[in-house]
Amino acid sequence: MTQTAETRKLASAPQREEAAFNWEDPLDLESELSEEERMVRDTARGYAQDKLFPRVLMDNREERFDRAIISEMGALGLLGPTIPEEYGGAGLGYVAYGLITREIERVDSGYRSAMSVQSSLVMHPIFAYGSEAQRKRYLPKLASGEIVGCFGLTEPDHGSDPGSMATRAQKAPGGYRLTGTKMWITNAPVADLAVVWAKLDGVIRGFLIERDTKGLSTPKIEGKLSLRTSITGEIVLDDAFVPEENLLPKASGLAGPFGCLNVARAGIAWGAMGAAEFCWHRARQYALDRSQFGRPLAANQLIQKKLADMQTEITLGLHAALRLGRLLERGRAAPAAVSLLKRNNCGKALDIARLARDIHDPRPCADGHSGLFRPLVPVRFALRFIGRANGCQALESGSLILGAVRAPLDGRPSRFADPPAHQSP
Missing domain, CATH: 2.40.110.10 (Butyryl-CoA Dehydrogenase, subunit A, domain 2)
Known part of the structure; x- marks a missing residue:
């Protein structure tokens, strides 16, 4: 069939009804998740919104960490979800873990950080590098939140x-x-x-x-x-x-801690989008409710552009995080790729938080009004912890553009390359 004939055939075919636009999920991320992943997401969202959100304002004001929250997360299976069930985990994939961090950080970055450390930086190395005796001794208690x-x-x-x-x-x-x-x-x-x-x-x-x-x-x-x-x-x-x-028997050299940081960065890439979603939803609702000069703020094209920019970056960031999660589950995600997305999503989340702050004018200065100040400051710091943005940029640029991670330009061994076993990096 010629191209012209194919074009006529397509043109004469019955036209499908135009799909409705879902502003909360423009590219239908929901359809890419398994039923199990949706259930995990909904569990984390329900806990974060119903139990965590009412407590974070006063905890933030008083610089207070509520130890009971770790136990509550453990009871729901939110700690160490990628750890196999035989050690107390849920045996889930990296996408499910990312969905959990997204929902917790949508409410508070501090408690998301505590949860991520427990899961990615404590439970992961014990499972990946520990002995069987260490796994059985510590992982079930960490998964339940009995110990921190x-x-x-x-x-x-x-x-x-x-x-x-x-x-x-x-x-x-x-x-x-x-x-x-x-x-x-x-x-x-x-x-x-x-x-x-x-x-x-x-x-x-x-x-x-x-x-x-x-x-x-x-x-x-x-x-x-x-x-x-x-x-x-x-x-x-x-x-x-x-x-x-x-002593962790299977960890030697920088590959050990870097392997932990790689998992943590992947979670932060999801979490940053959760914080961004919080800012975007608050800004959108405020722009619809706030009236200036006889009409809602949202009627102004400048405000509409800011909201559209926020929605665009969140949508792209979430789908990139989903893709990264699938690659991690298949063992095909290079560390530099994880750093790339962590840097991108944290940077975009910071831009979104700033835009939301601008739409609210001076109100974010009071933490009880819109709650925007809480995600704005932590997102700025998220660019630094678990690898500063410039460090992640240098790592990904060297790997993807110059090939310097495995083949450095000066011919010397790269400081980012995995060191040989039992040798000083």
Whole structure:
């Protein structure tokens, strides 16, 4: 059949009724989710809106972390959802995990951060790098929220350069002795278990340190301007003894902590879109309700353009996050691709929060009016934690444009490449 004949055939075919536009889901993300994923999403949304939202305003004002929320999340199966059921997890995929982070961050970034640390940075390394005994001992209690975990990688002088960490472990009879300080550690002041990374004979290794360890202290960092519902502190190790069985046997070099950060960044890419959706919905409703000069704000084309820009970026960001989740589930997502999307979605969420703030004029300055100030500040910081935006940009640019991650331009081994097993990175 010629192209002309095919064109005539298509033109003569009965015309389908034009599809209705769903402004809440323009590209029909819903149809791409499994029934199980929708159920998980709805469970997380119901909890976040009905139980979490009424508490976050006062928690944010008073810089208060409600420990009971972790237990509540655990009871619903929201902690460590990708961990197999035999260890207390739900055995779900990365898309389901992303949908959970999206719903929690739609309400509050601080509690989403606490949840993500528990899931991606504590439970994941124990499952991926731990022994069977470690999995059985810790994962069920972490999944239920019975115990809280934290992740000790960042140091006061080595934030984006973990390969230069100063924390050291020395072999001792029956175990190891650790000395050093970790900084800006989510959950540290209340954690029952810490996953701490330290150099042992020049090689980065992971250690599981329990709360009652002698020589361990976790002072709280006071007066934060962002993520105020997420309790943050230090991990101070003063010749702390860790028994032999608490060394993660399958983690050696930077590949261990970087593998954890990769999972966390994927969750943040979803979470940032949740915060953006909150801002967009609030701005849209305000523009419809607010009357100026005899008509709603939404009647002005400038406001309409801002709302359309917000909706466009959220739609694209969510579908990109879905695609990334599917790639992760198939084992086909490169770390640089995860960094790319984390950087993009956090940056777009910040732009959206700013646009929403502008539509509301001065009202976001009062936290009780629109609630916009809460997501605006954390989204700005989301560009920095779990890898600063510039760092993620450098990583993805080197990998995708120059090929520098695996084949650096100067011919030297890349500092981002996975180090050989049992060798110093």
